Amino acid sequence: MAAPVKNDSEIRYLNPVAVDVKKKKYCRFKKSGIKYIDYKDGEFLKKFLNEQGKILPRRLTGTSQKYQKKVAQAVKRARHLAILPFVTDLMK
Amino acid sequence: MNNYETVFIATPVLSEVQLEELFGKFQGVITENGGQIVNAEAWGLKKLAYAIQKKTTGYYFLIEFTGEGSLIETLEKQYRRDERVIRFLSFRQDKDAVAYSIKRRNKLAGKVTTEEAPAAAEAEVEPVAVEEA
Numbered sequence: 001m002a003a004p005v006k007n008d009s010e011i012r013y014l015n016p017v018a019v020d021v022k023k024k025k026y027c028r029f030k031k032s033g034i035k036y037i038d039y040k041d042g043e044f045l046k047k048f049l050n051e052q053g054k055i056l057p058r059r060l061t062g063t064s065q066k067y068q069k070k071v072a073q074a075v076k077r078a079r080h081l082a083i084l085p086f087v088t089d090l091m092k
Numbered sequence: 093m094n095n096y097e098t099v100f101i102a103t104p105v106l107s108e109v110q111l112e113e114l115f116g117k118f119q120g121v122i123t124e125n126g127g128q129i130v131n132a133e134a135w136g137l138k139k140l141a142y143a144i145q146k147k148t149t150g151y152y153f154l155i156e157f158t159g160e161g162s163l164i165e166t167l168e169k170q171y172r173r174d175e176r177v178i179r180f181l182s183f184r185q186d187k188d189a190v191a192y193s194i195k196r197r198n199k200l201a202g203k204v205t206t207e208e209a210p211a212a213a214e215a216e217v218e219p220v221a222v223e224e225a
Contacts (some may be wrong), residue, residue, distance in 0.1 A: 081099055
């Protein structure tokens, strides 16, 4: 009965086995129940921009499609009103 | 009838009186064309994220109102004709935006009253604080 356990411990791998558990991404708007994304709050919108001021893709932020559209809309409004820059270097 | 929100940026060279007059003018445009003002805010002088017409700062004004869609056309025409306005944005608020703006207004109103209360309390002790406020 104890033999298989012993065998398991004797197995040696050349490369370490990838055991990192991926942290599941989630949509922060769905989670916290935010319905409307305000274009006036530039600091909040910066969370969805990279350093050049580009909008980050959904696959990085985890935002659901429904809210990604709203984020994009808000960012574009903020850019028009000079609350956020269109292009920049090292925003943060 | 729809809910609308409009923001415009005025040039930073204007005096206090001129700004007041400008803000009043556009509120007038809305009310004269069958609109009803829900909320009007002056955000004051703010730094622009990029230069507009070679200006790096501007006075921001926000007006929320209800009215017919045709009103927007007249309002934006007035914005374009006025050289003091360097940028404007107007859009229809959807139901979530309306709910958000009501919440935001209440929050701001609450803030003002709570700020006023300590200020009033401080006034008895320190008259200097009132002058700053």
